[in-house]
Amino acid sequence: MHTPFCATICPYCAFYVHTGSASEMRVFVDALLQEWERVSRDYPVEAETLYLGGGTPSLLPLDAFRRLAEALLPWEAREATLEANPRTVTPEKASAWRELGVGRVSLGVQSLDSAVLRTLGRRHTPEDVKRAFGTLRDAGFTNINVDLLFAVPGQSRASWEETLGGAMALGPEHVSAYELTYEEDTPFFEARAAGIWREDENRSIEMYRTAWRLLEEAGYRQYEISNYARPDWASLHNQGYWKGDDYLGLGPGACSTVGLRRWQNRRHTEKYIAALSAGQDPPREQEPLSEELRQRERLLLGLRTSSGIPAAWIAGNSEAAGALTRQGLAELSEGTFRLTPEGRLLADGIAGLFL
Ligand code: SF4
Structure with missing residues (x-):
């Protein structure tokens, strides 16, 4: 909210x-x-x-x-x-x-x-x-x-x-x-x-x-x-x-994601109040989503966390994963790939290797 x-x-x-x-x-x-x-x-x-x-x-x-x-x-x-x-x-x-x-x-x-x-x-x-x-x-x-x-x-x-x-x-x-x-x-x-x-x-x-x-x-x-x-x-x-769970956002500017639907309320309090007082939804912008896009988001967010991501998600790029592990930027254990605290500093750039 x-x-x-x-x-x-x-x-x-x-x-x-x-x-x-x-x-x-x-x-x-x-x-x-x-x-x-x-x-x-x-x-x-x-x-x-x-x-x-x-x-x-x-x-x-x-x-x-x-x-x-x-x-x-x-x-x-x-x-x-x-x-x-x-x-x-x-x-x-x-x-x-x-x-x-x-x-x-x-x-x-x-x-x-x-x-x-x-x-x-x-x-x-x-x-x-x-x-x-x-x-x-x-x-x-x-x-x-x-x-x-x-x-x-x-x-x-x-x-x-x-x-x-x-x-x-x-x-x-x-x-x-x-x-x-x-x-x-x-x-x-x-x-x-x-x-x-x-x-x-x-x-x-x-x-x-x-x-x-x-x-x-x-x-x-x-x-x-x-x-x-x-x-x-x-x-x-x-x-x-x-983890990429669904969420509902309320209020002007708030964003919601449910399945493959994402919408954002316009950033305008007066219009927000006017629409709802008139019994209508607030003005919103819809963003088309695909399963592929949601998966990319999960990977990006997951690499920023200590829980990491399932190694299966990057199975097609084991060379990059191996290089990161050797540099001390990542760890691979029990089917999970996670960045180290130093690696997390570069999380966005590293995610680019796997997208
Ligand atoms: S203006 Fe922004 S940073 Fe400052 S108190 Fe409000 S929400 Fe927080």
């Missing part, structure tokens, strides 16, 4: 997001519930996992969130995750989220260095993060992810190490460590195009290796190129996505 509202818009963000008042959010939730009614009539399944993302769904007023959760969580989902911005976490909200069936919170920390947070245009402080994390624990959350970003302009290696150390000191069950990317149509993209900021591939690789080393030493296992978890705390939702 995609909620497009954020308190402010971060200059690196390419998601479909905008600001909005509490009453606009309530109207949006009405539309989202209508979309859910239509989609669940067409696809009457009990989803195993639910991901309330955005945007900043934790910004929703509690009454609106309650209506949403009661409609989307009528059964015991195996995993229900809510994305939260540290500044939006209050004791009242955290208790209500828990009581309404949210079992996992993904906290948008990004950095524990005030200067890096300022560069990212984030308004929260390292103190906000600590307070929010404690509030979530007090409310009974035993499954918390912290989202971190590296290779931010001006971020030093020492700053990254301190952020990793501070994040681990909080003791989350899961850590996501993403490399900053310069997405088109963002102020960051323009700053790079104007030569104000430069990407430094060597620095990014070094920071990726630092994250891998420090997190593994602390007992977190990398199960996808950007995701680490303590044993038994890997995200079920993420894993389903990487």
